[in-house]
Amino acid sequence: MLAMNYRGPRRVRADQKPMPEILHPNDAIIRVTRSCICGSDLHLYHGLVPDTRVGMTFGHEFIGVVEEIGPSVEKLKVGDSVIVPFNIACGTCAFCKQELYGNCHESNPQATAVGGIFGYSHTAGGYDGGQAEFVRVPYADVGPTVIPPGMDHDNAVLLTDVVPTGYQAAEMGGIKAGDTVVVFGAGPVGIMAAKCAWLFGAARVIVFDHVEYRLEFVKNYANCEAYNFRSIEDPVLFVKKTTDWLGADVCIDAVGADASGDAMQTITGKKLLLQAGSATALHWAINSVKKGGIVSIVGVYGPTDNLVPIGNVVNKGITIRANQASVKRLLPRLIEHIEAGRLDPKAMITHRVPLEEVADAYHIFSSKLDNCIKTVLIPPSARR
Amino acid sequence: MENLNNDYTHIKGWGIDADPKNEPTYPMKKYTGDDHKRLNWDRPPLQPVNIEVLHSTERPNITAVFGTSTPPSGLSGAIRRYAFQFSENQYMHWLPLLLADRVNVVEGIVDDLKRGHIPNIFAERGMKAELKHNPKGLAKRILVTVAVTSIAYAILKGKSKKR
Structure with a gap:
């Protein structure tokens, strides 16, 4: 065969x-x-x-x-x-x-x-x-x-x-009616997560990626806001400014180990394999979510270690929810x-x-x- | 609350605030109490082990079913066997596996040649699609490769002349 x-x-x-x-x-x-x-x-x-x-x-x-x-x-x-x-x-x-x-x-x-x-x-x-x-x-x-x-x-x-993973990403976010949900990644799973966030009552859905045609697609398909992180200086700061300086209620990492956007993560995670892939999306998700917010991870990482701001998870009282769908x-x-x-x-x-x-x-x-x-x-x- | 055999009545207030809805894995997990039975579920029938299956040191046995794709072989297989002496918690498990993967690539080329198949690496890397959808990118890539190779060759040639 x-x-x-x-x-x-x-x-x-x-x-x-x-x-x-x-x-x-x-x-x-x-x-x-x-x-x-x-x-x-x-x-x-x-x-x-x-x-x-x-x-x-x-x-x-x-x-x-x-x-x-x-x-x-x-x-x-x-x-x-x-x-x-x-x-x-x-x-x-x-x-x-x-x-x-x-x-x-x-x-x-x-x-x-x-x-x-x-x-x-x-x-x-x-x-x-x-x-x-x-x-x-x-x-x-x-x-x-x-x-x-x-x-x-x-x-x-x-x-x-792709559909169950995107849906579960939104479900694990524990989205409450009125929440602002930020999705990192406009690949098929991120697109579906954005689409499904509405099913749980999100009031605002924002997607970040760096591929223009995907941003255009998700904006129309999932009726959401879509931004190219390469055209804004700092996506975390952008989220803070657009949420009255508090951060999103829920952030979803729909990228995983192949994330772009941070030279240090790319070199150590994707070129030198010193960590289990680039954790840029997760890093941004942790830093973009509000205190007491929820970070939902469906992006796939390797089994070794990743550099993420775990101190901020503690200090902000973030709940992290993650699983394979x-x-x-x-x-x-x-x-x-x-x-x-x-x-x-x-x-x-x-x-x-x-x-x-x-x-x-x-x-x-x-x-x-x-x-x-x-x-x-x-x-x-x-x-x- | 699930009904445990242990008696905690001597601990004042034990479990009083337990609320399954206030549970980080809710609603992903349907609580049945099976967690607390530990490793005592009725196992499915076991798949016969007719190939070499490496298994994690963090479990006592091979799972009831397993994949039979590409059993360990050659030098990469030896490295993988070494790696599986260490738990998933240790770099000595994962880093040798990454090394074995790279060694395996060379073994794959040797195997191809042994079978009389010369791998078409241009095609395997999807360069036909690159040529169709990104010809400028492909041209740039070829130019960079030629330039780097030429510079390396010139440096090596220069060194050998000095000797």
Whole structure:
């Protein structure tokens, strides 16, 4: 089968690889019909995540058709079209039972801090991902959800990660009616977080980024204010001035390890790898939020350390809330939002690329060429 | 409040202000009390271990399922095995893994050549897309690379002449 093949930082290609097999009674094999490149895939692509091995297939945002099921699978049948959450969750450990599906303790032997994630290095379990024609999906009775009849599959594929992550970013912000919410990052997750902030009653939503076409998009798509941090001297000071000098009620870091905007963070985090990526967005979020405010983090960082102003967290009495999105928990509500027209995620898709051209697709997304916001890869078998 | 076996009645006011709604993980976490049962959940059936799986020293066993992509091999594999002797808390876990990743890139090129495949690094880096969407940027990149290489070559040549 054809699959994306990681060859090193900024080097990927499409190769023929062996078909995945059922390795556990509750496995399913899914024939992928759409997969996305996530902003967090770029952390892998840029070589920022430890234990990213050459030969791995990335991809944790995918939907497809059930091709084969293991002997204990009861909730899926061959031929079902399914949304596959990016979290691999057993459904039985203490964390899954409490709906912390992003924190499963039975899916990642390599690290205890994160549950298993498809195609996200061995630090997240060593699973090949969905940027392929076929993929092995463990715990098939737990995560995969049948796509509701009539749902556009472009919307469905974005329910695997970007929509739940953006929504949970807003949810973790504990937004109260009347709050001012600042989102750092106008990538797909930041765009969705801005959109969802309104669902929780925000009175004002402000987004920062440095990519003009994305700022233009988020301003229109999420009805928010959008500013280029490169054209203002200091985004933190800007937030203070525009909030009567107090700071935002809620700040969301929707960028993570690849943030731009601070030379020191960029050099130590992205060039020298002395910290787990650049923590510029988180730094700004902590300093922009009001005393007693909430910082919500969904941006992905590596597992080592980051330079952030932790003293200000203490002195300002900030609450930090963070997690990988618990996709399965959120899916029913998000499907309602899409069916009711409150969310329209597919509008973020700018590029549909054949899987064979995965190298170009990664480069376009990484370098923000051709006004790229969200890329969907289409395997050859899904184009027939 | 969940019903604990321990008796805290001798502690005046114990738990009086407990409020699940005043909980930083609410509403992300649905409290069931399973946390306090520790590691005693009914484990799913275990995936047979037919490949080498490195596991964190911060857990007692391999998880019920695991990925089978790219088991450790070669020099990078040896470095990874070393790294997994240390907990996730230590730099000696993560820094060798980053080193192993870089060594693995060289191993990947050697493997390609062994299989008679010369990697098209230009294509793998998406330069076709760069040429299409950012030709000026590509030209600039090529010019900078040529200039840096030429300067380095000139310096090295100058040094060898002096000897």
